[in-house]
Amino acid sequence: NANLEQADNEVFSIIENELKRQTNHLEMIASENFTSPAVMQAMGSVFTNKYAEGYPYKRYYGGCEFADAVEQLAIDRACKIFGCSYANVQPHSGSQANGAVYAALLSAGDKILGMDLSHGGHLTHGSKPSFSGKNYSAFYYGVELDGRINYDKVMEIAKICQPKIIVCGASAYAREIDFKKFREIADAVGAILFADIAHIAGLVAAGEHPSPFPYADVVTTTTHKTLRGPRGGMIMTNDEEIAKKINSAIFPGLQGGPLVHVIAAKAVAFKEILDPSWKDYAKQVKANAKVLAQVLTKRGYDIVSGGTDNHLVLVSFLNKPFSGKDADAALGNAGITVNKNTVPGETRSPFITSGIRIGSPALTARGMKEKEFEIIANKICDVLDNIEDTNLHAKINKELEELASNFVIYNQSTF
Numbered sequence: 575n576a577n578l579e580q581a582d583n584e585v586f587s588i589i590e591n592e593l594k595r596q597t598n599h600l601e602m603i604a605s606e607n608f609t610s611p612a613v614m615q616a617m618g619s620v621f622t623n624k625y626a627e628g629y630p631y632k633r634y635y636g637g638c639e640f641a642d643a644v645e646q647l648a649i650d651r652a653c654k655i656f657g658c659s660y661a662n663v664q665p666h667s668g669s670q671a672n673g674a675v676y677a678a679l680l681s682a683g684d685k686i687l688g689m690d691l692s693h694g695g696h697l698t699h700g701s702k703p704s705f706s707g708k709n710y711s712a713f714y715y716g717v718e719l720d721g722r723i724n725y726d727k728v729m730e731i732a733k734i735c736q737p738k739i740i741v742c743g744a745s746a747y748a749r750e751i752d753f754k755k756f757r758e759i760a761d762a763v764g765a766i767l768f769a770d771i772a773h774i775a776g777l778v779a780a781g782e783h784p785s786p787f788p789y790a791d792v793v794t795t796t797t798h799k800t801l802r803g804p805r806g807g808m809i810m811t812n813d814e815e816i817a818k819k820i821n822s823a824i825f826p827g828l829q830g831g832p833l834v835h836v837i838a839a840k841a842v843a844f845k846e847i848l849d850p851s852w853k854d855y856a857k858q859v860k861a862n863a864k865v866l867a868q869v870l871t872k873r874g875y876d877i878v879s880g881g882t883d884n885h886l887v888l889v890s891f892l893n894k895p896f897s898g899k900d901a902d903a904a905l906g907n908a909g910i911t912v913n914k915n916t917v918p919g920e921t922r923s924p925f926i927t928s929g930i931r932i933g934s935p936a937l938t939a940r941g942m943k944e945k946e947f948e949i950i951a952n953k954i955c956d957v958l959d960n961i962e963d964t965n966l967h968a969k970i971n972k973e974l975e976e977l978a979s980n981f982v983i984y985n986q987s988t989f
């Protein structure tokens with residue numbers, strides 16, 4: 575049956591509900607975005623049927639001529655966007671991309687130095703429950719109480735632990751990452767520099783955040799956050815030897831057949847990024863995040879590091895009687911989706927936390943600008959100021975649904 579509604583009404587209606595949720599709520603999770611219908615069309619294409627183990631023009635299966643064409647296109651576009659020589663577009667996710675970097679360049683037990691999860695790093699940067707903390711000997715740097723990385727301290731830690739790889743990049747860091755400084759630290763201890771730009775890649779692509787090239791030896795990213803593409807990962811480098819090792823680490827090291835339909839969708843997203851309008855999007859993402867930080871500050875909320883240089887704002891409730899979990903739930907009831915987050919000087923458990931992370935990429939993709947972000951930021955403060963007033967949360971939910979309805983991102987006929 576060609577029609578999902580008729581073939582499987584249960585799944586169809588769940589998807590309809592999710593579409594409504596994404597449309598009616600204000601999605602402000604910093605790692606989420608709205609990909610275009612063109613990207614989704616490529617993801618839903620016949621390439622999902624195809625096995626293409628190997629790399630373009632060197633496959634283990636027949637019938638790969640079109641898989642070759644689309645993967646090569648994705649690679650060429652990725653290299654053009656980031657100004658690098660090699661890209662592997664096959665990682666199924668950001669975590670797998672990071673796993674491949676370690677598998678390619680380290681042996682079990684080797685030392686890695688990454689950002690502490692509770693300070694804004696990612697699980698795959700050496701956290702104990704992740705393969706990165708289990709298979710390797712992980713050391714950590716963090717942020718100071720001012721919410722910023724102290725590069726002199728990172729240097730000190732690196733000199734003490736002598737890591738084989740230094741990971742820079744974060745999931746919850748609102749300030750620019752100084753890749754040049756990290757290069758100096760890596761050089762001082764003879765480490766490989768690995769930049770994970772999953773969160774900021776869309777800004778880097780637009781020149782709105784400094785590039786990790788030429789400083790990092792290897793760079794990974796997800797393709798679904800600020801890059802606004804399909805869910806997936808990617809690995810880039812300028813070093814031919816590293817590129818060869820990475821390719822073997824992804825296939826046959828960690829993965830089997832690539833998701834050619836997702837690779838096709840990555841190619842489509844990369845074309846959108848190469849369009850001059852991408853720069854406007856990235857600039858607007860930053861401008862909108864700045865408005866969030868300014869309004870929240872004006873209304874008496876503590877912004878970690880005092881503001882933002884990128885797409886996200888970390889709000890601290892260390893001096894408030896409620897937790898990140900409380901704020902996350904209250905905002906959810908008001909139709910605003912965020913996530914709870916630990917903050918520097920954290921006093922609560924990682925399940926409760928004393929902060930929230932708020933991002934601008936998804937609402938910016940819907941066309942919202944400073945004016946709407948000012949309204950939304952004030953509503954966020956209204957909710958937080960009255961964290962127990964469920965009637966007010968319901969009222970704000972209605973008002974924001976009205977606001978959201980003016981910014982249609984998918985029209986129903988797309989699906």
Ligand code: PLP
Nearest residue numbers: 667668669696744745770772796
């Ligand atoms: N790296 C960073 C910095 C991230 O923030 C994330 C996701 O949140 C990842 C890697 C992992 O990406 P994925 O969820 O696709 O495995």
